[in-house]
Amino acid sequence: MTGFVLASASPARRQVLRAAGVDPFVRISDVDEDAVAAALPDGTSPEGVVVALAAAKAESVAAALISEHADVTADCVVVGCDSMLLVDGELQGKPLTVEVARARWAAMAGRSAELLTGHCVLRLRDGQIVKVAHDCGGTTVHFGKPEPEELDAYLATGEPLRVAGAFTLDGRGGWFVDGLSGDPSSVIGIGLPLLRRLLGDVGVSIAQLWVGGAQLGSDPAS
Secondary structure, three states: OOEEEEOOOOHHHHHHHHHOOOOOEEOOOOOOHHHHHHOOOOOOOHHHHHHHHHHHHHHHHHHHHHHHOHHHHOEEEEEEEEEEEEEOOEEEOOOOOHHHHHHHHHHHOOOEEEEEEEEEEEEEEOOEEEEEEEEEEEEEEEEOOOOHHHHHHHHHHOHHHHOHHHOOOOOHHHHHEEEEEOOHHHHHOOOHHHHHHHHHHOOOOHHHHHHHHHHOOOOOOO
């Protein structure tokens, strides 16, 4: 049976997969995202940045699994993702502080921006990476205008500090999203239509994962 490894700490990504019939083995990467982005060549496109970050996460987790979990890497896929919001040509990751999140909402309220999610899929067989597929999905998010007291309350929850673009679609931030043009699952952090295509590119069908992908469980070290 082909196993499915999610190289991400995101509970939202995990929930999207579980709702879609796959309970992934979760292993969190130790990638320094800022260092990876800083090492990219000048002029790398926004799409190239998020794909490179997704690939770095997947490769880091695959390397760790190959040395520690021969049972998993006998036959599995490792999936890495990275999301950022593109506003006025600038990529925005997690704001981390209330001040930064407030400034970002001031810039995007009542406007539209593109949520980019890079995906990387590694196919492992017998402890070796045998196939690689990667791509980026983009979905346009149409933001509403929260009232000042609503924004204050939202920021106080801490939710927008920990997510790309300072909002969620599947949490409290969903109250302030007027609409989407594109794939909703990609906004949550892992685009199912794109991922299905990439899995096909490395020779894995969704039917295989529905049958066997939920059998690995979670890495207790994660």
